[in-house]
Amino acid sequence: MEFNENLQAERNLKGAEFEKTGDFEKAIEVYEENVAESFKGNHPYDRLATIYKNQNDIENEIRVLEKAIIVFEEITLEDRLEGLPKLFRFKNRLEKAIETKKQLAKQKKAKLK
DSSP states (O other): OOOOHHHHHHHHHHHHHHHHTTOHHHHHHHHHHHHHTTOSSSHHHHHHHHHHHHTTOHHHHHHHHHHHHHHHHHHHHTTOTTHHHHHHHHHHHHHHHHHHHHHHHHHHHHHHO
8 A cells, every 4th residue: 555655745744743732733743644554764763752751651652653663674684774773772771661661560560569
């Protein structure tokens, strides 16, 4: 399925504007559309992961990073030079997010005792 790259780029710009005005719900909405369409650029994945991290929404942060990894593995297979370093960066961020999730689970378990 082909997607309109101009529309996707417009969404990224709108998302950035929404972020600047503090409307994170709208920013999430437009970035999520690009993620759903497997946008082949890092912007919506970076921004969503950061927004979700700042909102302490670790599950969505992990979901977005996993999707970014899938997209950038494909980009790397297409021999696009920017793919590999971004792929490694997303994998690093995912490892950190998973570690944070584990730490939060341990803290929660300790509080319950």
